[in-house]
Amino acid sequence: MTKLFITFLTAIFLGIVCTGCSVNPVTGENQFLLVSPEDEKQMGEEYSKEVEKELGQSVNDVQIQNYINSIGQKIARICHSPEVGFSYKAIDHNSVNAFALPGGYIYITTGLLKELGAESQLAGILAHETAHVTARHIAQQITRDYLIGIGFTVASYKVSSGALRVADIVRQLESMSFSRSEERQADTIGMDYMVKAGYTPYGMVETMEILQKQDESRTIEFFSTHPSPENRIGYLKEHIFNNRYPNTGTVGKEEYASNITERLKLIKPPPKDKNSQ
Ligand SMILES: [Zn+2]
Secondary structure, eight states: OHHHHHHHHHHHHHHHHGGGEEEOTTTOOEEEOSOOHHHHHHHHHHHHHHHHHHHOOBOSOHHHHHHHHHHHHHHHHHSSOGGGOOEEEEEOOSSOOEEEETTTEEEEEHHHHHHOOSHHHHHHHHHHHHHHHHTTHHHHHHHHHHHTTOOOHHHHHHHHGGGOOHHHHHHHHHTOOOOHHHHHHHHHHHHHHHHHTTBOTHHHHHHHHHHHHHHTTSOOHHHHSSOOHHHHHHHHHHHHHHTTOOSOSBOOHHHHIIIIIHHHHHSOOOOOOTTOO
């Protein structure tokens, strides 16, 4: 009887502890998360409007937006969670950055687009951000913040979304920092995605090399929230070697030049960034 009672209590306890448990679609591991994919979508919907308002409007050029979204969709189609409903947008901002909001809203700045020179490099950035979403890193980050009591996201969103200070939210979303192992995971999973979508994996390595060079002369925002490029280049090359990824696949230099580089010259430069040093 007592034994049965203990079993009963244990079952209840496990039931409580595991209400937030879910299986990570990428790693297959159990995760404790306080936000569901539906919660994330709702947050992303709300925050994406604020991000565009705060950081500058999305780039007003149909060709640029369509091109970026079409490359993003090639990755979204073959990723672990296509049902998220990803969107990929260019945002008019001088910083060199890319980031993902909850719910699959992915942004890349015109500052970063200007540094790149091939479709495969752009695919590398978009695939990295997509992997942060599919591996539920954003949900994990929100859960972590919430559990240690400094989280704005779930707490404030659920309690008083109207009272949120927009500028603070945007700053936090933009600089959402993941752990080193999460970044590494986003790099390697992202590389798997881009190869599966038909791109050469070297596009991602080149992106790191380009940004590393730039970072010597000025601070690159992408690196303030990401690990330094040196060891990333190392393990990315290792990942190519271990998976025997061929050096074939789309590079797309001309496509990138005509759809991005040339188009960016035609649109008016973004207003001076008020936060730039
Ligand atoms: Zn990242």
